[in-house]
Amino acid sequence: MANKMSEILLRPVFNENPIALQILGICSALAVTSNLKVTSVMCICLTVVAAVSSMLVSLIRNQIPGSIRIIVQMTIIASVVILVDQVLKAVAYDISKQLSVFVGLIITNCIVMGRAEGFAMKNPPVDSFLDGIGNGLGYSVILLALAFVRELFGSGTLYGYEVLPIATNGGWYVPNGMLLLPPSAFFLIGLFIWGLRAWKKSQVEAPDFKMAANTPKGEVA
Numbered sequence: 001m002a003n004k005m006s007e008i009l010l011r012p013v014f015n016e017n018p019i020a021l022q023i024l025g026i027c028s029a030l031a032v033t034s035n036l037k038v039t040s041v042m043c044i045c046l047t048v049v050a051a052v053s054s055m056l057v058s059l060i061r062n063q064i065p066g067s068i069r070i071i072v073q074m075t076i077i078a079s080v081v082i083l084v085d086q087v088l089k090a091v092a093y094d095i096s097k098q099l100s101v102f103v104g105l106i107i108t109n110c111i112v113m114g115r116a117e118g119f120a121m122k123n124p125p126v127d128s129f130l131d132g133i134g135n136g137l138g139y140s141v142i143l144l145a146l147a148f149v150r151e152l153f154g155s156g157t158l159y160g161y162e163v164l165p166i167a168t169n170g171g172w173y174v175p176n177g178m179l180l181l182p183p184s185a186f187f188l189i190g191l192f193i194w195g196l197r198a199w200k201k202s203q204v205e206a207p208d209f210k211m212a213a214n215t216p217k218g219e220v221a
Contacts, residue, residue, distance in 0.1 A: 008130045012138035019142040019189070020196050024110040028102050029143055030185045037159050039147035041095050045084050045103055047136025050112050051129050053077045054120040058128035061121050073116040078107045111135055146188055154179030 018024045025046075032042045056076050057064075064072050085103045089096045096103070106112060115135050120128040151157055156164035156175045165171020178184055197204050 009134040012134040017138040018111045030182045033147040034180045036147040036151045043140035050136045051132030053080045054128040054132035055125045057116045057120040058125040150179045
């Protein structure tokens with residue numbers, strides 16, 4: 001039992017990471033990773049939403065008509081997101097303003113929707129809750145690593161505290177402002193995925209999902 005729970009919890013972090021392997025949740029990874037503090041809050045919000053919404057969907061999965069299951073899932077996810085957003089505004093208003101619409105957009109996040117449909121509809125509540133936490137942690141690992149690199153080398157700070165002595169303050173480091181632009185996150189994610197797949201060959205797509213070497217343009221093998 002404990003082994004099964006740990007597998008459900010840790011599998012999305014290491015072996016089936018939603019960003020590195022499944023390439024989901026990329027939009028928020030591009031938008032909110034220039035500041036480590038803001039990224040941490042976004043990760044907590046998504047993890048809470050994924051875990052709670054998956055558990056709630058699982059609790060009523062046998063009563064949801066198949067024809068409207070997506071609508072029901074989105075209603076549950078939206079309700080949890082609204083609750084999380086209101087709590088965030090109450091306890092961390094400044095960070096809520098920085099996150100802007102991205103907390104609300106968790107409603108349409110592929111990771112949350114995918115786990116509700118792909119896992120919670122077929123598994124009991126406790127397993128679904130752990131799966132939601134695991135996928136939130138998998139998402140968080142990539143985003144926090146991304147934010148660490150972008151804030152450290154883009155601003156010379158971490159969590160707003162100066163780490164690298166900045167030239168304008170008499171130090172030696174000149175911040176690379178390009179790292180604070182959204183396109184830099186796109187390239188960094190690409191490098192993370194490349195590094196992971198070079199290290200773990202099992203993460204590379206099977207030949208059936210690759211385009212053949214001599215496939216004519218516009219056609220798929």
